[in-house]
Amino acid sequence: MVASVGPASLLELVNQSFEVMQTSLAQYKIAGYPPDILINVPKRVCRFFEFYKAPELIQLGRQIARDTLERYEELH
Known part of the structure; x- marks a missing residue:
């Protein structure tokens, strides 16, 4: 039973x-x-619609990539 389903929550459901x-x-x-x-x-x-977070997400991705590559290099 869905009590309060609006357009945003339906879009989030489809996205999930x-x-x-x-x-x-x-x-x-x-x-x-x-x-x-x-x-x-x-x-x-x-x-889903938090495009304004792009700069911080790009930084996060770069940091995760650096950390992952460092771990890879340590093991090989």
């Missing part, structure tokens, strides 16, 4: 469904073709 599908497809492809390096940026750092 899409994300579940995309995540499943990505996991399937990664299992079949494992990459040398996988950089994971958490999906929950922003919501």
